Amino acid sequence: MGSNAAENHPISFKYVTMAQQSGGKVISVDPRFTRTSSKSDIYAPLRSGTDIAFLGGMIKYIFDNKLSNEEYVVNYTNGAFIVNKDFSFNDGLFSGFDPLKKSYNKSTWTFDNDENGVPKRDVTLKDPRCVMNILKNHYSRYDLALVSRITGTSEADLLEVYKTYAATGARGKAGTIMYAMGWTQHTVGVQNIRTMSIIQLLLGNMGVAGGGVNALRGESNVQGSTDHALLFHILPGYLKTPSSPIQTLADYNKRFTPESKNPLSGNWWQNYPKYSVSLLKSYFGENATANNEFGYSLLPKTEAGKTYTWLDIFDDMYKGSIKGFFAWGMNPACSGSNAGKVRKAMAKLDWMVNVNLFDNETGSFWKGPGMKPSKIKTEVFMLPAAVSVEKEGSIINSGRWMQWRYAGPKPMGNSRPDGDIIMELGNMLKEAYKKDGGQFPDTILNLKWDYMTDGKFDSHKVAKEINGYFCEDATVNKKDFKKGDLVPNFTFLQADGKTSSGNWLYSGSYTGDGNMAARRGQEDAPNNIGLFPKFAWSWPLNRRIIYNRASVDLKGQPYDEKRWVIKFDGEVKDGKYTTSKWTGDVPDGGWYALQNPDGTERSDGKLAFIMQKEGYAQIFGPGLADGPLPEHYEPLECPVEKNFMSSQRMNPIAPVYGTDADLFATCDPKYPFVCTTYRVSEHWQTGLMTRPQAWLLELQPQVFVEMSEELAKLKGIKNGERVKVSSARGSLECTAVVTKRFKPMKIGDGIVHQVGIPYNFGWRWPVSGKEESANLLTPSTGDPNTRIPETKAFMANISKIKRG
Amino acid sequence: MNVTRRGFIKISGATAAGIAVSGMGFDLSPVKAHALTLKTKDAKETTTICCYCGVGCGAIVHTGKEKGRVINIEGDPDHVINRGALCSKGAALSQLAENKNRLTEPMYRAPGSNVWKKVSWDWTLAEITKRIKASREASFTLKNAKGETVNRTEAIASVGSAALDNEECWIYQALMRSLGLVYIEHQARI
Numbered sequence: 001m002g003s004n005a006a007e008n009h010p011i012s013f014k015y016v017t018m019a020q021q022s023g024g025k026v027i028s029v030d031p032r033f034t035r036t037s038s039k040s041d042i043y044a045p046l047r048s049g050t051d052i053a054f055l056g057g058m059i060k061y062i063f064d065n066k067l068s069n070e071e072y073v074v075n076y077t078n079g080a081f082i083v084n085k086d087f088s089f090n091d092g093l094f095s096g097f098d099p100l101k102k103s104y105n106k107s108t109w110t111f112d113n114d115e116n117g118v119p120k121r122d123v124t125l126k127d128p129r130c131v132m133n134i135l136k137n138h139y140s141r142y143d144l145a146l147v148s149r150i151t152g153t154s155e156a157d158l159l160e161v162y163k164t165y166a167a168t169g170a171r172g173k174a175g176t177i178m179y180a181m182g183w184t185q186h187t188v189g190v191q192n193i194r195t196m197s198i199i200q201l202l203l204g205n206m207g208v209a210g211g212g213v214n215a216l217r218g219e220s221n222v223q224g225s226t227d228h229a230l231l232f233h234i235l236p237g238y239l240k241t242p243s244s245p246i247q248t249l250a251d252y253n254k255r256f257t258p259e260s261k262n263p264l265s266g267n268w269w270q271n272y273p274k275y276s277v278s279l280l281k282s283y284f285g286e287n288a289t290a291n292n293e294f295g296y297s298l299l300p301k302t303e304a305g306k307t308y309t310w311l312d313i314f315d316d317m318y319k320g321s322i323k324g325f326f327a328w329g330m331n332p333a334c335s336g337s338n339a340g341k342v343r344k345a346m347a348k349l350d351w352m353v354n355v356n357l358f359d360n361e362t363g364s365f366w367k368g369p370g371m372k373p374s375k376i377k378t379e380v381f382m383l384p385a386a387v388s389v390e391k392e393g394s395i396i397n398s399g400r401w402m403q404w405r406y407a408g409p410k411p412m413g414n415s416r417p418d419g420d421i422i423m424e425l426g427n428m429l430k431e432a433y434k435k436d437g438g439q440f441p442d443t444i445l446n447l448k449w450d451y452m453t454d455g456k457f458d459s460h461k462v463a464k465e466i467n468g469y470f471c472e473d474a475t476v477n478k479k480d481f482k483k484g485d486l487v488p489n490f491t492f493l494q495a496d497g498k499t500s501s502g503n504w505l506y507s508g509s510y511t512g513d514g515n516m517a518a519r520r521g522q523e524d525a526p527n528n529i530g531l532f533p534k535f536a537w538s539w540p541l542n543r544r545i546i547y548n549r550a551s552v553d554l555k556g557q558p559y560d561e562k563r564w565v566i567k568f569d570g571e572v573k574d575g576k577y578t579t580s581k582w583t584g585d586v587p588d589g590g591w592y593a594l595q596n597p598d599g600t601e602r603s604d605g606k607l608a609f610i611m612q613k614e615g616y617a618q619i620f621g622p623g624l625a626d627g628p629l630p631e632h633y634e635p636l637e638c639p640v641e642k643n644f645m646s647s648q649r650m651n652p653i654a655p656v657y658g659t660d661a662d663l664f665a666t667c668d669p670k671y672p673f674v675c676t677t678y679r680v681s682e683h684w685q686t687g688l689m690t691r692p693q694a695w696l697l698e699l700q701p702q703v704f705v706e707m708s709e710e711l712a713k714l715k716g717i718k719n720g721e722r723v724k725v726s727s728a729r730g731s732l733e734c735t736a737v738v739t740k741r742f743k744p745m746k747i748g749d750g751i752v753h754q755v756g757i758p759y760n761f762g763w764r765w766p767v768s769g770k771e772e773s774a775n776l777l778t779p780s781t782g783d784p785n786t787r788i789p790e791t792k793a794f795m796a797n798i799s800k801i802k803r804g
Numbered sequence: 805m806n807v808t809r810r811g812f813i814k815i816s817g818a819t820a821a822g823i824a825v826s827g828m829g830f831d832l833s834p835v836k837a838h839a840l841t842l843k844t845k846d847a848k849e850t851t852t853i854c855c856y857c858g859v860g861c862g863a864i865v866h867t868g869k870e871k872g873r874v875i876n877i878e879g880d881p882d883h884v885i886n887r888g889a890l891c892s893k894g895a896a897l898s899q900l901a902e903n904k905n906r907l908t909e910p911m912y913r914a915p916g917s918n919v920w921k922k923v924s925w926d927w928t929l930a931e932i933t934k935r936i937k938a939s940r941e942a943s944f945t946l947k948n949a950k951g952e953t954v955n956r957t958e959a960i961a962s963v964g965s966a967a968l969d970n971e972e973c974w975i976y977q978a979l980m981r982s983l984g985l986v987y988i989e990h991q992a993r994i
């Protein structure tokens with residue numbers, strides 16, 4: 001669900017077909033019968049934007065048929081926690097809703113603690129306020145008939161999917177999900193994924209071989225660029241961006257270092273100050289000292305409560321408050337939702353720097369369709385970047401494998417590696433502030449910036465800085481280190497300034513033993529499940545399957561003896577473990593198992609989910625903005641006037657922007673069809689790295705709109721003719737592809753048609769200028785937690801083009 | 805015996821150079837003779853990871869001796885993820901590198917202009933530095949309305965990039981934050 005791996009991640013699908021050949025069942029749930037669907041054992045269509053209803057029905061099925069793995073739920077999740085008695089859910093709203101602010105006061109989304117401050121648990125799961133009973137009650141409304149009315153999926157199809165998938169809860173079985181933007185790009189994006197996470201926890205599918213909730217990354221290094229915090233809300237390694245009220249390092253560390261009263265909780269984030277101080281040491285080098293809070297005051301602080309996301313950038317740019325803009329290796333004129341608004345916003349800039357391989361719709365926006373160059377004052381600098389094979393460095397894949405790439409040819413013509421451009425720009429800015437001064441030059445002047453060798457960017461130097469160094473002689477974990485030694489891994493990082501690390505998660509990737517990402521070892525781990533621990537390197541600590549302590553029982557023995565991930569292999573004397581040793585993958589912490597072979601509890605074991613404060617995976621998730629349990633809401637634009645589940649039609653706290661370019665039309669006869677966007681195998685993202693290529697453009701030359709035979713008949717449209725597709729925000733011309741892959745759906749008591757458009761196109765390539773971006777149609781609203789735009793479900797119309 | 809394809813090539817090479825029929829049990833000298841005529845014969849071989857989706861497939865890049873340009877890119881048979889296979893985009897990788905449509909010079913578009921102008925790197929980076937400084941000077945906020953120190957500019961924004969290497973991402977975010985930017989975003993948000 002939410003992905004089409006056979007088409008968009010084709011090589012990953014090789015492993016899906018291998019699993020199928022050894023007896024696994026492949027299920028495809030998608031509005032359209034995709035190439036993935038064609039290879040699946042079960043295909044079920046659903047209406048775009050109704051995944052929570054679909055999966056909520058599965059949760060009900062699991063409860064109704066008692067298919068959850070209770071041992072796993074009790075030991076490894078918060079399913080047995082007791083929820084605050086004042087927590088409630090009523091007609092689509094959780095307790096604490098503030099209709100004026102459109103936000104939740106989350107003070108009732110909490111757990112009852114015992115006298116020591118540890119959450120109370122009812123391991124019998126009988127307490128009506130325990131998470132499992134609240135969950136059961138919440139999804140009791142998601143019966144087959146109602147789910148079918150919302151999703152358009154037939155009851156028989158729903159039942160077949162539920163039955164097949166829920167069977168993976170049995171011991172020794174595993175089920176996994178491959179999702180992508182089909183789940184994230186919704187006003188309920190985060191909760192879509194949460195719903196599946198809950199199912200995986202109920203079935204004991206997290207941490208086991210063949211389990212998990214897998215995000216299929218669409219870009220070769222989008223995992224790495226996220227890890228390294230090219231996002232407003234985080235610093236490298238998922239540390240928090242400081243905001244205005246947090247004025248001191250001490251306060252910053254205190255706020256973000258969780259404290260658990262449970263001695264069995266590993267609570268890994270208790271190490272937060274070690275990672276934040278080491279990051280500051282990497283930013284500011286020797287200029288960061290204990291006396292100046294390691295330079296904490298130099299970091300910019302966001303305004304408390306304000307968001308600075310992608311959608312906010314273009315909203316504020318449209319309103320004129322942003323003057324300068326970098327679009328570095330990006331093409332927002334085609335990739336941004338409501339691309340018409342994005343393009344108009346760029347015309348309000350003073351200047352733009354656009355770094356790319358090819359001329360593109362962003363850099364050349366001023367001469368795009370509908371633009372008058374003479375009226376646009378924006379200065380544009382377009383810089384030619386080198387292609388990946390012309391430079392050296394690492395990227396990290398969907399499975400967190402960090403892999404090193406080498407330079408083949410030199411950069412073509414006068415193009416330069418991005419690293420060179422960034423370093424030189426930094427040098428010039430440092431020089432300018434040193435020479436002429438200016439507003440608060442302290443941060444730029446104190447920034448450590450010594451990553452060049454012979455005048456060129458040196459990726460090895462940065463990779464080592466990211467790994468981390470000892471900044472002075474030190475003895476840590478009973479080992480002696482000299483100033484300048486590389487840190488072996490993040491368990492050696494310190495909060496007193498003795499170590500640096502640009503990203504604690506990557507500590508261990510480039511050590512005294514060399515560049516781990518460049519390794520090519522072919523042998524598998526002893527469990528023989530395809531981990532290849534000496535090929536490349538993965539964070540954290542070369543662990544290949546995270547949460548792997550949940551793949552074993554309390555005694556540390558695998559639930560699945562055949563496809564085990566880790567097992568506790570310590571020595572045993574009189575029924576007790578006497579030494580600690582794990583084999584297989586790198587365990588999620590090397591502590592003892594929770595129980596001895598004779599079943600007695602150990603005080604030195606740790607709970608499975610070490611990144612969670614209390615050590616348990618969160619079925620009930622109080623951290624989210626829009627509710628601790630997922631609930632079905634309709635997309636901002638939808639074909640039904642009423643949410644069949646509650647009086648809240650759409651996510652009550654989803655952000656909606658209000659400029660004159662933010663137009664929306666729901667249940668409007670002018671836009672009667674559900675529209676979604678997707679990609680084709682032959683093009684990548686907005687197509688900027690594929691549309692200028694001869695072979696790939698020949699394979700997929702035109703933007704098209706795919707529709708059912710029934711809809712084509714209704715509109716008198718023939719396969720292959722050019723048609724106009726429009727939404728409240730814009731329109732584009734597409735080639736009609738009339739197909740059996742879409743079918744009209746029965747939603748409620750009516751018939752709903754769905755159509756889809758690949759978003760891989762833009763006017764600059766092909767040179768005909770007629771193939772435009774599907775994002776001209778999509779709305780600029782998004783998920784309230786992440787503000788990912790809702791580009792996967794909106795309303796559109798299709799009309800024939802009358803040519804004079 | 806577990807023979808990878810590259811191992812196989814090595815074995816077959818030894819066979820052809822020595823006795824005609826040996827370890828492999830059959831004669832490979834015609835194959836070897838053909839291989840000598842391949843355009844990749846004297847090329848530099850480097851490994852890479854595909855720059856498109858997040859699967860992380862390996863490929864081998866052949867860079868020609870004469871022109872120093874890519875003459876072939878193919879799947880890496882010893883890569884444990886893709887074992888030599890590539891999708892339609894990966895198989896066309898050489899056309900990304902060797903492409904007449906590529907930008908090869910910095911370009912500048914002046915206010916109100918309807919054309920691009922070819923410019924030098926030195927001029928471009930110096931001008932960008934001036935623009936950054938001007939926007940930053942005009943907008944820099946030392947303290948917010950509550951009097952809290954914030955040291956930021958809200959007049960410059962950045963998007964990018966998941967197309968950069970890890971090491972480039974790291975220095976990029978460090979540079980942007982050192983200027984006081986708070987609007988720092990990229991592909992992962994969309």
